[in-house]
Amino acid sequence: MSTPATASIHKRFAASAARVYDAWLDPDWLARWMFGPAVRDEKIVRLTTDPRVGGEFSFVVDRGGALVDHVGTYLALERPHRLVFTWATRDSLPATSQVTVLIEPLGDAACQLTLHHAMAPEWAAFTERAASSWQKMADALERALAT
Incomplete structure (x- = not known):
């Protein structure tokens, strides 16, 4: 078996682990930081989630x-510490990658997020770009949580 190509980021938040965790599953929150003009030049058409193990998002x-259309399936949901989900665009299915989000509480009002995005080995040249995109989204989440 080949070793996956992995993009990783780390981000400290001045918010509770539960608040950061919940922002990954709520479409209203996702619209504030993961997609749309807060992150890149795009318009949100539809954000849907079914936040349960085996549930899907689009x-x-x-x-x-x-x-x-970014799609995936939730593989693990351990509030407020860990989320694992597949990640792909609809036009690239059935190929998927896997994202693991770890959230470590640092007291009541802060936490450390670590994200690992594991992709097929042939995506190795894309890992730096993927990490940059996730970092941009994490920075947008930080701004959204501050408001």
Whole structure:
């Protein structure tokens, strides 16, 4: 078996682990930090989640007239410490990657998030770009949590 290519980021938040965790599962919160103008030049079309193990999500955005549907299945949901889900775009299915989000509480009002995005080995050249995108989203989440 080949070793996956992995993009990783770390981010400290001045918010509780539960608050950061919940922002990953609520479509209203996802619209504030993961997609849309807070992160990149795109319009949100539809964000849906079924936050349970085995539940699926679909995040559809319009990027310059092209609809992109980010899809996945929740593999682990351990509030407020760990989320694991598959990640792909609808047009790349059945190939998927896997994202693991670990949230470590640092007292009542702070936490440390570590994200690992494991992709097929042939995506090794993409890991730096993926890490940059996740970092941009984490920075947008920090701004959203501060408001």
